[in-house]
Amino acid sequence: MASPLEISTKKIVNSLLEGEEVDGQIKDLLVTKLVEEKISSLLLLSNVGNDTITKIVDSLPEESKGSVRLYLVSLVDEAKAAQSLKRRKQEQEVEAADLSSFRDNIKKRFGDNVQVPASMVPPYRVLAKLARNPYDYVPVNEFLTSPSGEQTGVQQMQDLNTGKAVSVQISKSRKVTCLSDWVEGFCRWCTALLMIEPDNQNSDPLSMLYYLSRIVSLANRKDVAAAVGFDHCYRSQLLGRHEQGYSISKVLSSDLDPSLFISAEIGTLSVPGKVFQPLxxxxxxxxxxxxxxxxxxxxxxxxxxxxxxxGKSFYDLSExxxxxxxxxxxxxxxxRSRSPSNQDTAAKRRREAVQARRGDDATHITSFLHSALADNTHKTYNSAVSLYKAFLEPEPPFPLKVEDLQCFVYALSQTRMYKYSSIKTYCGSLKAVNLEKGYALGTTSTFAIKRALQASKKLLGDTTEQKRALSRQEVQLIGSLNDFPGCKLELQCLKGATLLATFALLRAREALALRRGDVSFKADRMVVHIARSKNDQSASGHFIFVGCVAGENEASLESCSAADYLRGVTLEQSHGYAAAMMSLERQ
Structure with a gap:
């Protein structure tokens, strides 16, 4: 068995200094020090740091330190270069083997005479990532190539710690600016999937073409930003869909997230700036x-x-x-209409109109401020203020005093005639009215009131009950009713209104306010327009989308409600159905 001295001489010093004229005494000294430090391979030598070099040099005589340091640093650099070359060769061999395997997959799919065009082959770093897991989402802009072959934005750099070559992004990645950019990146993503898998079991070209046509159609109907945003949000769910048992073909050929597509259609879907940037x-x-x-x-x-x-020619007499x-x-x-004089006149009229309102009566201002809150909110505030004012008479109720409010909470709790939720609502109403009058409670006062409410909750208990949701069997029972005693309306319409309010999760007043045009049906969903609701006092309106699950799960609802019952909502005034439904509940 070779000694450590022979190993260091043959495998390290001789191999790295081959062809170099080196003093024998310095060479022997280098071998001796490497053996002492137990550095017996190129891998260990390539990871030697400055501290080890300084330690070795300091142990030498003064006259040998300079030359030995020079040779030792050169040996370490050569060892790093040798290891880097070794790794690069291994990576090239792996890359060549992977590309050969990818070409074989294409041949298995389409035949021996089919080759992937060079312009459609994605970068190897992206191919390698998808080969490890095809469901990993790679943004479409990562597949876009730079206009210049010399400025791709990605270069191979050497890791200073390991010496391994890694891909480094040295510039901003190219973003999608138009529909053609997205189509280019998506086609390269499809090419990558076709290259890494030998069959159509997980991903097939037809589903890719269907998804492509769907995105292009969305871009034509809405805009490119909506289409790119939907694609980014939808395909980023691939890994989660895989956990649910869906293949890539199923994800592309089906609409597994209808609400996302609807958000893109109506323009409420945000587009990440790192992916899309308009021209x-x-x-x-x-x-x-x-x-x-x-x-x-x-x-x-x-x-x-x-x-x-x-320009027009003198002889051009066209229309x-x-x-x-x-x-x-x-x-x-x-x-002329945008001239400074006209603009000054319009600004003057606006100023005069504003100044004319300055003399309005205070009653109008109070009424204007009163309209900011709902009537029920004002009733709650007035009830709390009246009770608190009667409790403190003859003392004024405002500004609020912490001691008085704590005593008020104590009195309400000790009577055991009020629920904790009512006491909490009274306190919140009093604090809101206190702020309206220009008084604010400090942090200490707020903490003291919170402590009093905690004591009330401990004494009375929180009796708020969570209402139970309807079960699937109960919803099926609604759809299967054929006779209901005391019902004067057409039962088909009543069932439709009941299911509409159930599936759309409508409040009673929202259901009563529905009109004929507020409910519309499409192939896969029902759209309900809510003109005004409890949380929408300004009547901005919003839409509720109810998806049809018929066909996805045959056991979901017997005799599809969307097809058989909900269609009846558009036959008569829906508020009549809801009113009848409320009267039945009162009976």
């Missing part, structure tokens, strides 16, 4: 302005599009000359 002003300067060509652009130099001047004159006339009229 800026500088990029749009090459696009002609269609309004300028018609003589309707009034933005002048501030217009982000290019103004192309189409366009008249339209051009009209366009010029419109531009002059717009410039």
């Amino acid at each position: 800026g002003k500088g990029n749009r300067k090459d696009t002609p302005c269609v309004f300028y060509a018609k003589g309707k652009c009034s933005r002048g130099d501030k217009c982000p599009f290019k103004h192309v001047k189409t 366009d000359s008249g339209s051009q004159k009209n366009g010029e006339r419109n531009r002059k009229r717009q410039r």
